[in-house]
Amino acid sequence: MFKKFSSEVSVSSKAPVKSSVQRQMRARIEEQMPSLNEYMDELLPKKEKVLVVKCEEHVSLLCVEKKMEPLFFCVRDGPYFPTLRLLHMFPHALPRVQVDRGAIKHVMKGADIMCPGLTSPGAAMPVELEQNAIVAVMAEGKQHAVGIGRMKMSTAQIREVNKGVGIENVHHLGDGLFKTITLS
């Protein structure tokens, strides 16, 4: 989704949100990522201006005006995703799956994650997840997430079917959004 993203060409508008809207966004993020709740005052302080940065393909990024670091994004009115940099700072924001080492280089090129890369000995799916769940894609032998994805199948289906795409690759190490440290 963010392969060719860059703050110069992909951004169409930046606008501060009303404080009532900001409260709503915060509430939705807290609902989706409860482990971030105690840090939300630091991430999206009530007193700071929060900007919605509209981008191509109906993507919106959220950032605090003072810092301009992309923190969260969503597509249309869909769920909020943390950016990978934010996930690195708060590794428990999302449930995790682990791909085997062989899959790492493909994920880093933006490929979706195939079921066998999630069921082989180097892989792990330690918690049961439903279809459409948003997950941190961890990697065999690595400490930090390699990507963020959305489950195309449930973990149970991935084990059962064991072929085809198991997880859609939404955001990964080295993509345009990862390289966008600030939007200013």
Next chain:
Amino acid sequence: MSDLSDIESLDGGSAAHSDVEEQGAVDDGTAAVSYPLHVVYCGNCGLPPEYCEFDAKEFEARCKPWIASNCPWVYPDLFPKGSGGAVEENMKQLDIQDADGEEPKEKPGKKKKGDPEVLLALSTKKGRKSATVITGADLFGIKLDEAAKMFKKRFACGCAVTKNAQQQDTIEVQGDQRREAAELLRDQYNVPEYVIFIMEDKKSKVRAFP
């Protein structure tokens, strides 16, 4: 790292230092990790250094030298702990930095030249007050002003980035926090134990984690 240990760490079991984040949930005082986690990104390619290896060409040419002088412990096979490899690479790198006119590192007599380390010393202030002075943390990819903020929070005390007599940037924490700060540097910032030293008094330097 074996497959098994990876899966364990994913479930939150292992206590190895690469898995410090997993201990975050256990709030048992000094050893606990606070968030946000400080993540070091490669000075060359911008990825977490553990992922540099997947671009083989770039890795050999440019990432490796950066890793050698900033975080050799990420690739223990390439830079075995305590062996010549990492130290030599470090020395090379630091010599280059010196030539470029960057701040030269403190070189205490006993240490080998250019060996990066973090030093925690106690300095006495007016009256009975004291402060812990941390030198060299920036050599391990730590942003000092961010770290100072974190120390402030963690120890609930004054903390600032100051220059010492040698014009090096240091972190100064109020009070004697040498031991606690050493643990925090290890747990929160992944600074390897073997480079952290404590000054017990003006002269005797000891390993923080013997």
